[in-house]
Amino acid sequence: MRKNIIANLIGKFFGILSNFLFIPLYIHFLGFEKYSIISFSLVIAGIMVILDAGLTATLSREFARTDIPREEKQRIFKTLESVYLIVIFICISTVFFLSSLIAEQWLNLKEYNLDQASFFFKIISFDIGFQLLFRFYMGGLLGLENQVKANVYQVGWGMVRNGFVVIAIMFSPTLETFFLWQTLSTVIFAILIKLSLEKTLKGRYSLALSIKIEKVVFKRVWGFAGGMLLIALVAALNTQMDKIAISKLLSLESLGYYTLAISLSQGILVLVNPIATAILPRFTAQYSADKQKEASSLFKKVSVYVAILIFSIMANLTFFGEKIVWIWTGDIKLAEHISEFIPIVAMAYAMLSxxxxxxxxxxxxxxxxxxxxxxxxxxxxxxxxxxxxTKYYGAIGAAGVFCGVQIFSTIVYLYFIDKKFIKSKTISRVYIKQIILPLVITLSIAFVFSLVHIFEEYGRIIVLVWIGISTLSTLIVGTLILVPIKELKGDLNFKSHHTLVNN
Known part of the structure; x- marks a missing residue:
């Protein structure tokens, strides 16, 4: 499991690194309005995730179960893949044929006319469809606990799609070049990961695509998939409606500022997801084998470490947000525009995480x-x-609603999940150890570090080092206070023993 967590962390770390490295370059070579159109394309992609219909989560869960033979998993894969191919066709067709309507109704354009914008969305439709397909196959690899292999594909895809595109727009700084490169890259990697999953599952490479839906198989998994569909629908509306409102009521520049703050704050969620992704097959195996006590013990241990990580990042984003954006983009005026959103959005993503x-x-x-x-x-x-x-308070109002909803949802969600599956003796322990204490400790330490004025004239590297020291301090102090010494020593001793055995 440690190997899988490390692999997932590397994969997700690259996602964070991609934001820091490539987004400022997109803005530099394309200009801010063009980047704002890219931001809106991400909103469309977020909405289209609804069409996944819970099939990726279903595939991953079924592959992770220990009570299903490999032959049955192959039948499940074929049925779900067949349904997914239909989903992809619907996704591409929807965006492609509604491209003119999307451009006319939701974008306040200055540099481009509606026909140009419509053409961009036609290209994007294929990118979004094959992104879904790529993640579907990746979900299969993750469910089979081939997480190292899955993350190799994810990092490779991210590098080619989001990294190498910078070279292309250096020579041809147009949105046509940007979107065509990203789409072609996504199609190629969807094919590659399909071949890899077929080899892992069946022992041979295959690109065969055919529609074969077994009603018995589909009926058995549909209960879970249907629930996941509703989750995806609600999540898409809850996470994209703020951006849709901003793009409709405000300028594209406002959407760009807001999405940049979100891109930065999403780093919190990105750091947690690989840990959760690595642990899911273990949770699934334990619960399917009726080992509820072991699963609860694992959850309690992991959740404390995760809470410390979450609030350490959030606290430093809160107090150093403007400096972080300045380090990131090199543009102090852009940093000033974005910094007002960061404390609110960072808190929202901390609670969501x-x-x-x-x-x-x-x-x-x-x-x-x-x-x-x-x-x-x-x-x-x-x-x-x-x-x-958004109408009365602008983008900052949308951020406030998003944050308030996440705080409420997290408090309620932790209570009921603990009551149903973890069964802690006191629910107050959950709130104290997962929210209150890590929040207070990390905010206090980050605040102390923020009192030392590290000005821009020291240079971005010096300021970044200081923020790094502050973040590391919050992690270390939070761990020492919240994790019992005996438990911490046990984890460290296990790690040392594991390393010796592998060597």
Whole structure:
């Protein structure tokens, strides 16, 4: 499991690194309005995730189960892949044929006319469809605990798609070049990872694509997939409606500033996801084997470490947000525009990240009811809320609604997941050890470091080193305070022993 966590961390770390390295280059070579159109394309991709219909999560879960033979897994894969090919066709067709309507209704353009924007979305439609297909096959590899291999493909795809495109736009700084490169890269890697999954599952390479849906198989997995579909629908609306409201009511530049703050804050979620992804097969195996005590013990240990990590990053984003954006982009004016959003958005993503491990406990048990219930309740607030606050308070109002919903959802979600699956003796322990203490400790330490004024004239490297020291300090002190010494020594001794054995 440690190897899988490390592999996932490397894969997700590259995602964070990609943001820091490539987004400023996109802005530099293309200009901010063109980057804002790229930001809107990400909103469309986020909405189209709904069409995944929970099939990727279903495939990963079925592959991770220990009570299903390999032959049955092959039948499940063929059925789900067939359904997914239909999904991809619907996804591409929807964006392609609605491209003109999307450009006309949702973009306030200055540099481009509607026909040009429509053409961009036609290209994007294929990129979004094959992104979904790539992640579907990747979900299969993760479920089979081939997480090192899955992350090799993810890093390779990210490098070619998001990194090498910089070379292309250096010579041809147009959105046509940008989107065509990204689409071609995604298609190629979707083919490569398909071949790899076929080899892992069946022992041979195959690119055969055919529609064969076994009703018996589909009926058996549909209960879980249907619940995941509703989760995806609600999540897409909850996470994209703020950006949709901003793009409709405000300028594209406002959307660009807001999405840059989100790109930075999403680093919190990106750091937690690889840990959760590596642990999901273990949770699924333990619960399918009726080892609930072992699963609860693993959850309690991991959740404390994850909480320390989450709030350490959030605290430093809160107090050093403007300097981090300046280090990132080299543009102090851009940093000033974005910095007002960062404390609110970072808190929102910290709370959202706290839900990840409990969510994977629920998924391991095939339980989706709570996610759907909370999601629907939150929509009652967000659907009118985003439009009203964006109209009167601008993008900062949208950020406030997003943060408030995540705080409420996390508090409720932790309570019910613990009550149903973990069964802690006191729920107050969950709130104290996972929210209150790590939040207070990390904010206090980061605040002390922020009192030392490291000015821009010292240079970006010096300022970055100081922020790094602050972040490391919050991690170390938080761990020493919140993790019992006996438990910490046990983890360290296990790691040392594991290393010696492997050597």
């Amino acid at each position: 706290l839900q990840v491990i409990p969510y994977y406990i629920a998924i391991a048990n095939g339980y989706t009811k709570l996610n759907n219930l909370l999601g629907i309740i939150s929509l009652i607030v967000t659907l009118p809320g985003y439009w009203l606050v």
